[in-house]
Amino acid sequence: MGAEVHSEAPVGTRAAASAGLLVASRLITRCIDLITLSLLGRLLTPTDFGVVAIAMSVIVIVEAVMEIPIGVALIRVRDPTKRHYDTAFTVGLLRSCALMAIVTALSWPIAELYKDERLIGLIAALGTAPAVRSLGSPRITECTRRMDYRPVVFLEAAGKLMSLVLSVVIAWCTGSYWAIAVGTIATPLTIAVASHIAFRYRPRLSLAEWNEFSAFVRWSTINQLVGAMNWQIDQLILGRMASRQDLGRFSMASNLASLPTQVIVVQLLNPLTVAFSLIRDNPVRLKDAYRASAAMIVCVGLPVLIGLALAADPLIRLVLGEKWGVISSIVSFMALSIIPSLFVAPLSPLLMSLNRTHALFPIALSELLFKMPILLVAIWLFGMEGAVAMRMLTAVFVAAVSMRAAQQTIGWAAWKQVAEHWRTIVAGALMTAAVHPLLRDLEHEPKIILMATNLVGAVLLAGAVYTVAVLTLWLLAGRPAGAEAKILNLVRSFIRSFIRR
Template sequence: MVKGGVGKRIVIGAGLQVASRMVTRCIDLVALVVLAHLLSPADFGLVAIAMSVVMIVEAIMEMPLGLALVALPVRHESHYETVFTLQLMRGLILASILIASTWPLSHFYGDDRLIGLVCALAIAPMSRGMASPKMIEFSLKLNFLPSAIVEVSGKVVAFALSVSWAWMTNSYWALPIATIAGPVVMLIVSYILAPYWPRISLRRWSSFSSYVGWSALGQTIRSIMWQMDPLLLGRLVGQSELGGFSMAANIASLPSQIFVEQTNNPLVVAFSRLRDDVPRLRAAYLKSAASIAAFGLPIMVGLALTAGPLVSLVFGEKWQALPPVLQGLAVAVLPSFLTAPFAALAIAVESPRAITRVVVIEFIVRLPIVLFGAMHFGVIGVVIARIVVAIIVLCIVSASVATLIGLGPMRQLLAFWRQIMSVAVMAAFVWSMQWMLDQGGSHMLAAIRFGALVLSSAAVYAASLFALWHLSGKPDGLESYIRGFIVRSVP
């Protein structure tokens, strides 16, 4: 993306971020599977309602101060003091709002258990915001290993505590324990790796005000959009159906959390270095988008095609209503991989309002569609609404990228032709081999057949992708980087 040693370090950094997130999300997935066997769908539904409220309030109070620090040309100690002070204020206000919301929430849903759940869950967003601001210095040096250590540490402890609690008690409290323990441990480890003695100061507020204002508005609307689904369904369907939707949404979001969210920070660094060189910035955007799509698209398509056998094999009979919901949500996530670097691009070119503009338009489009789907068709209606909105948002973001850096929508789409064709070949292969999964036999045989199909499908996709890359003249991109890495690794 960027020439020379810096470009290599950015690629390595992004790879490390993705690898660490992959490890943590594998831990999350294992935890979900274990907890799905120990708890009921209704337990997941109850916690989903509480989590939705916490996430909305957290998003309203969200301040992307870390990314703002990265974008600053010069950083002083007073910048870090201002960041810490703003995060402390945010945490106190956030906790107050959540505690005040507990009684009306429990009354609205007719469940007093929500009072204790929301109060306890408030600890998680407070802890997330209070991490050492000095951690950002590692990112500025393109060293993302400490961030990986922080995240993995939190996930390992959260996994151990939540699974142990569920095993001993079969209580729904295992779910909030996992949500709380992770951020608390990450908070502690961040100060171990990046020591910082906090001081209260707002001297540099002006350096962050534009980011806080526009980002807060965008984050608020975005969170309301995504959390209104479980909140609506919590009133319209039973907790078991809501639990199934929540489980499917968690699974479908894992690839995006791995390949999109974790590349955001390295991409902000990379794009910031190129913002005065628009041709190279366009090329970097296209390469990064194509690289993310190369990983995300086959995973989501594979998930959609094998949702039934996967749920039966991993989650068991009490989750039998999950497959169609999971299939639909997997399809709904697909378009987001085609515009994954957009947020990093907008921040790098100092245009956070572009993100907010997209989110506002999405909200206006999404609200009536989701309301109609939820009220008339329940869970499936919400799933279909998400697919429709995702396609509309793809068009909106493509137009925004064209405005920011003069990269037309058609040129953006053509950057993915090898990935899309390779996914189509893989999908045809998976479809033709579905008979493998219907042969009966023991659970172990079913798992072996499923694993064989996954591995062979991945091989078909990779072979198709590299064949198309070779036929198109071996252009610079992910394939050339992987080939170079393999060549350098072979003695």
Template sequence: MADAKAAESESESVQAGGEALGGRTAGSAAWLIGGRLFTKFVEFLSLLVLAQLLTPEDFGVIAIAMTLVTIVEAVFELPITQVLIARRAISQRHLDTAFTLSALRGGALTLVVWASAVPFAHFYRNDTLVWMILALGVAPGLRGMGSPGLVLYARDLKYRREIAAELVCKTGSLVCSVAAAWWLRDYRALMVGIVATPTIWILASYALAPYRPRLSLAEWPLFADFLGWTTGAQLLAAINWQCDRLILGRFVSPAQLGIYSVANDLSYVPEQALIRPIVRPLLSVFALIADQRARLATAYVQASNAVLAIGAPVLLGLCLLAQPAVALALGDKWLGAIPVLQWLSLTLIPPLLTAPYSSLAMALNRPQGLLGQRAAELVFKVPLMVVGAVWYGIEGAVGARAISALTTALIVMVMTRRLIGVSVWHQLWATWRTLLASGGLVAVLYALRPRLADLAGLELALGIGLVAGLGMAVYGLILALAWHQAGRPAGIESMAHDRVLVRVLERLRGPRAEQRSA
């Protein structure tokens, strides 16, 4: 009898701990999403203004130069923040080592970018790229000088200071780039914004997370264990991430590349504003329960479904409403971006199924899993991209991304099964409610989209908002009904019910109860 009571007490304790951890994770994700939505709004506002002041050719030229900077920066990416978050305790020695490694990495990045400027410009037969790359190469060096003190808050799922620093950074960059565009009226305005962003970030990070810089490599062994695998993974990720622009820049005009780049940036807005904030706290959560494999497997499946449930309707909406949205926001000279944006949005849905995998691999101390994930994508994406871009241009590049996205998602699901024992079928079946609700969303948007054809200006903006709102309402209703029919299992639906709907109803009942008692 005593053993049964002890077991029941332990079970209740575990359940309560899981609910508390889930609540903290949801709260942290909500803060991150709110902050990221605001910063993406600022970036989108900047894009709107710059798209009116500049031309597709300007964006195309910068896209070519930034391809080199982005690849080099991604290759030399170090998992400094992730390593510290996975630790239970962080000392001053850890922070000093993190700062030193970041500073050394930043300096190396700038030197590598500068050394590559001439051969890169020669490959693209554009001498102007040399001085552009020299100027842009300063940005990654500056990014390594921020305060590592922010990781102390991130480890405890407290992201308010980091969000505040990012808000200051993006707002300052907006002011600088728009002012430069108004004055210069060419691609140099984009360069001003790119360099201003890390500069403002440094100042904001030290103001919100004070830290006295010290050079030290005392905790180097802690980071060294991850460097071999993650460096290889970052190299492959950089190639996967930028190979489309790198290849297209050689075979299409700057104007076409500018259209592709803007469409690509717009398609990634949901991923950056919604998905990354959701995924980011997962490393801390998975690390806390890494030794409880059954609980970890359940948490992973729930997290994967939550990512899909939030990201899929937004990407589907972006696809179906791309035509009126681009016409309203960017104007006639960017209409060529509409079909590109539509298809690129769809290619980002399969990766949602495996978005938490990188956090899972890091939490289980399996950085080689990251390398396997990137290698799987590389094997399919790059050859397809070369063939598609050379023979079919932008359309071929989009097709290559679609095929590689689907293939990579299936391979990563197999890798997940090997890590935590969750079958591919179980990972897919867990998403049936989201897929059913997404079908309802598509039907509503497809039926109502023709009504936007004759609208313009404010009427078009209101029409887009109304159509999107109706689609999301139908999506939420179908998702809720499917969840109820399935027996109200734990997941994003139950979290939304308990943390949003129940609290709203309680607040509404409160004043009424007081009025009755009076």
């Protein structure tokens, strides 16, 4: 028993430290994204964003069809050799060539469908972004295997900075939607080039180890395809049934609402596939690890999403300007609609670590079949507002299906997957009650400086109320093992390491 506990500590500690680093790094890169969005939002119009949104929806779906998560497959290989890396690079190159051919072929019929000739060149150009994403050095997975994400952080930051500079310069000089396209291409291109500099690899074409990846890749590709349809179907339908201006507003609202999950949730999830794989042969530890990771994600993600929903109006007016103020209610609703997914966020890494990627397909397919007919009717009757309302309805449905899948996998009852987060939910409600009156007063504040100052004060108050409430409820509950204990341990470790320095 002692040996087991001892062996567990390094895995949990490394996973938590890696997640902390990834959250911090993604916070930096998303701040760069936010600066880019803010500047482009002031230099371009909602119609510009609407045109690019249609093209990007097509690209995302085609990329998902051609998606080969070879990096994740490499991580699962215990001792990868040069032959594995050669196979990974070759598959990526073949994927890039096929993707570019398909995207170019689709550009004209898509432009005809949407009656917009601008989409021909735009779709063809944007296809280079996912194409070059497959051409990075496969040896970058070595640091992921060690849970050392510092090189990845550096590469992503370099890509985002290049995107910021190029897109803003082009938008300033031309006022064209091509600024968004160039920025989109710049990030993966910079990362791919820099990865070969940081992780030396001499390419050699080979498919010698394809059998090592084939089963995993097959199911991941199917899941990605259905998942991409789920992510993009509302924008595709809106692009056909609503104006480019409404689509641009919807796209911008969606990007802003998803920022917290990209900054926090995705980064907390990244180390979990590796961490779960290390203990997948121990069902008890695996269940405990899943519960702990879910608790951490809900504890951190819930207050951030609630805060974004509450502060959407002053935040958007500060960041994007008054012309985007109309999307504040959309951002608020979209942020709240993401909350149900927090409770089941670790399910995908769990199933991947157990080599049960195929179990994700029924969840994704049920989501698509559920939302497609209702979404068509909702957009037809209510336009953009109907698409927004569908986000919440679909999120609740998918969360319920995912909880059922988690119950079947690790034996954790669905109702417990919500009830065990009661401290976080209560603390979030108390935070809302404390800051809602303050933020409501900012909705009509004309002075930018005063609005910004009061917004910062409301955010600090919200953080203080939530923290005190969570810790108080945790103490009253008898200090159970959970997110609070893990966060406190991480804070203590950070303070100790800082003092030693």
